[in-house]
Amino acid sequence: xxxxxxxxxxxxxxxxxxxxxxxxxxxxxxxxxxxxxxxxxxxxxxxxxxxxxxxxxxxxxxxxxxxxxxxxxxxxxxxxxxxxxxxxxxxxxxxxxxxxxxxxxxxxxxxxxxxxxxxxxxxxxxxxxxxxxxxxxxxxxxxx
Numbered sequence: 476x477x478x479x480x481x482x483x484x485x486x487x488x489x490x491x492x493x494x495x496x497x498x499x500x501x502x503x504x505x506x507x508x509x510x511x512x513x514x515x516x517x518x519x520x521x522x523x524x525x526x527x528x529x530x531x532x533x534x535x536x537x538x539x540x541x542x543x544x545x546x547x548x549x550x551x552x553x554x555x556x557x558x559x560x561x562x563x564x565x566x567x568x569x570x571x572x573x574x575x576x577x578x579x580x581x582x583x584x585x586x587x588x589x590x591x592x593x594x595x596x597x598x599x600x601x602x603x604x605x606x607x608x609x610x611x612x613x614x615x616x617x618x619x
Contacts, residue, residue, distance in 0.1 A: 498551035554607035
């Protein structure tokens with residue numbers, strides 16, 4: 476793995492907005508996990524675009540958003556492993572508790588993490604959506 480001590484300040488990737496996209500068999504079934512549980516907003520959608528429907532979730536001030544697509548006649552299947560994760564670093568304990576509580580209030584129960592690191596020391600909670608993809612709320616800042 477090659478790493479550089481000096482970041483490329485003229486690299487446009489470092490200033491770009493990131494869209495994370497994945498397929499699902501049912502956009503309406505996956506929505507409650509990300510809207511009610513995570514609190515994302517619907518920021519865009521489309522229907523019947525070359526056989527695809529899609530919805531974008533996020534918040535206007537975030538530098539990323541999630542997109543879920545469904546293709547007519549295609550079985551998207553489930554997550555390939557239980558270690559397909561989005562990890563949210565929430566260093567403030569009250570904010571972490573609020574995030575966990577929001578998921579639970581929306582009807583989602585924490586699951587045992589595939590990688591035991593995320594369950595270590597009571598700092599992580601893992602939740603799984605209807606397609607088997609998971610998110611982790613981690614109660615530490617990034618980089619610790």
